[in-house]
Amino acid sequence: MRFATSASIVALAASSFVNAAPIRRAAAPQDLLVLTFAHVLEQFETQFYTQALAKFQVSDFTSAGFADANVPIQQFTSIQSDESTHTDILASTITSQGGTPLTNCTFNFDSALVDVPTMAATARIVENLGVSAYLGAASLLSDPVLLTAAASILTVEARHQTVLNILSQGSAIPQAFDIPFTPSQVLAVASSFISGCDLGIPANPTLSITNTGSVGPGTSLTFSSAAINGSTDGLSCQMLVGGAPFAIVLPLDQCVVPNGINGPVAIFVTSDPQPLLNNVRDQATNNLVAGPTIAFIDTSPEDIAELARGASPSGSPTPTTASSTTTETLTPAEASAVLSSAGVPQPSATDASASVAVPPPSATGSSDAGSSDESATPTSGAVVVDGFTSVPASA
Template identity: 40%
Template sequence: MTVIRKFLACASVGLAAFGCVTSAHPVSIPFHKRDAHPCPLGSEELHHQHSRRQAGAPALTDLDILQFALTLEHLEAAFYEQGFKKFPPSEFLALGLAQAQIDGLVQIGRTEAAHVTALMAAIAGAGATPVSPCTYDFKFTDAKSMVATAKVLEAVGVSAYLGAAPLVTDKKILSAAASIVTIESRHQTFIRTALREDPVPQAFDAAIGARQIFTLAASFITSCPPGSALPLQAFPSLNIVNAASVKSGSTLTLADTTAFPDGTTFCSFTAGETGTLFTPFSNGSCTVPPGLGGEVYVTITSSNTALTDDKILAGYALNFSSLTDES
């Protein structure tokens, strides 16, 4: 058990590394190497960082990042806990899921709860108080919508890890993070299979930045206890009226057709194999590019050459369906 706890502590730090960007400009976090510890950021190092912060050091520390990671893990753990309390096994069986698949979903929830436990221990070991869970609205009304939302959450997790991988400077942290992202990917494949969707719809997954990831997470958060809200600002949300039926080559339409000016704004579509593609936004709609597959992240942006936080006007909206070319 001691070995498992040490592994979870290292994995938690790897997860925390993926919250390193909080604005339009990347922030490099100085992860300190301490060869005497089994994990680069043990509780002793975090305690020192906490003391430096109290003494007026730079606002963003590794402890802040751990708190951000804990906020996300609280959300995921609460999702599975609430879902399985709300919907009995019979509803999942009615979807055509086998008992082994239901057990797999339950195991995914246990994994998220284990991440929460490890993060809370790391933060408490640093002499700080872990952030508390927020109040959530996952908007699921039945077992089918719960499984569909689970697919969204797991896709966001994979994209978050990939988006922050270049920011990780310590090889031990990168290794721990890689060990988590492979599990997140297995979650995603398992859920896509349960939904009878293509389990491997593309050869690559999309890398997404932290503020965009937070925007997706914030859509499930209704309020947080005092002191537990993240210092991040979500982008305005998008309301795509035909999200359930949109396909490559079709027209994507917003509910508010006058929200953004014609001629100076664009729709961006980010997917694993294609990267980010742009199309003109006009009359409240834009054309979906061909060749997209799997989960696709959509934004409205003021640029059609680069997707950066300072250019994003609204998003991220995640298309929940696989996109296929229209015949």
């Protein structure tokens, strides 16, 4: 009975979505391309949760530190249902617009489903990526009806994002704005999980953070990418946060996380120091060498995140196993010196609530970037998945 009811609701929602579309004519080719890309991304999300829920049992969630395994399982199940509904409705809409849904993609998440902590960190990536994808595609849709329909999916993806932020012990809503990605930037992250189909959109070269310890303000980041061949002369590290008009730019070998960041940071490598605009329509994408990758810098603990993990709000976070680390974390004075030498003005406050400083377009740099062992296990509770780093907030 429950399945029949759910199926009826899905059918009704799909019918409403399709009927709302302007079926009097075929969609513009670019609109169809955007819908097809969104459909593949929804399949990507659906398959991730389907495979995760099929693999992990209650005991796996308990071992991962959840006092009540039903909390994450219930949320993952609900999100999987939403993503499946989005997939079905987008397929119907593409057909109604004269297109053919792309259904021959294969999704392999083996590297992300090794254990529950890695899976949960990946889920956070998936939802942040979904939000960035829909946000970045808004300027590409010419049909206002389709744009409104896509926006109705975006708002739900943002709710998923908040749930996963909480389950990952990050801030529920870490920033007042999200970061838009172009389709090529989305594929820089997602393409490693997708094969067997051609979306007609080139993927940016992937970028991985190779630090093996926790990442936070003052951490000097190191990277790996097939697009960075040998010398890094003239290459820049660009860090983009939600709401900033343009990126913080530093020499690649002096890519230090500044104070004042809480939540996701999109990181790019570019061939010049011209700051990337936080505006996908006018971004100088011709200068992109690799990325984005994202570091989740969780510097503002919240009671709700501790409650979701079963810890007392006033108590200590879930304990993690400590071990040695090769991550270089500078002192505040050293970090400020590096940032200042690159022309980045520093916020007056040093706590996580301080505003992020925005650099002038004159930062430059050269020399070879350092590198750490990518296969090393992150410490201090950090989880790295395909270059994304999730670091729990400090007690």
